[in-house]
Amino acid sequence: HNNGLDAVPDSGRAVVTGNSNDNGKFRTPTLRNIEYTAPYMHDGSIATLEDVIDFYSSGVQVSATVDPLITNPHLGGFQFTTQQKSDLITFLKTLSDPSFISNPDFSNPF
Numbered sequence: 001h002n003n004g005l006d007a008v009p010d011s012g013r014a015v016v017t018g019n020s021n022d023n024g025k026f027r028t029p030t031l032r033n034i035e036y037t038a039p040y041m042h043d044g045s046i047a048t049l050e051d052v053i054d055f056y057s058s059g060v061q062v063s064a065t066v067d068p069l070i071t072n073p074h075l076g077g078f079q080f081t082t083q084q085k086s087d088l089i090t091f092l093k094t095l096s097d098p099s100f101i102s103n104p105d106f107s108n109p110f
Contacts, residue, residue: 035096
């Protein structure tokens with residue numbers, strides 16, 4: 001998906017497919033353990049979950065390959081009150097498993 005992060009062209013999946021329609025598209029990662037996977041976005045440019053929510057509220061860069069779900073005028077954008085933002089972050093953190101992080105079986109990928 002192209003989520004509107006980049007103001008400049010980013011080849012993304014197009015490097016693999018050779019299809020210009022894939023410019024700026026990247027695999028959408030799981031939300032599981034999202035609390036532990038900062039920094040966020042494909043390039044690590046957003047440091048916190050709070051900043052990710054702020055980005056989707058105001059920072060999307062529209063281009064020809066931005067996912068239509070991001071730019072759909074019927075969705076009305078992502079505008080959150082302070083409480084809604086806090087509630088969303090609390091929910092996202094429920095998708096994290098602290099035992100996974102401390103489990104030595106998962107500590108070394110090699």
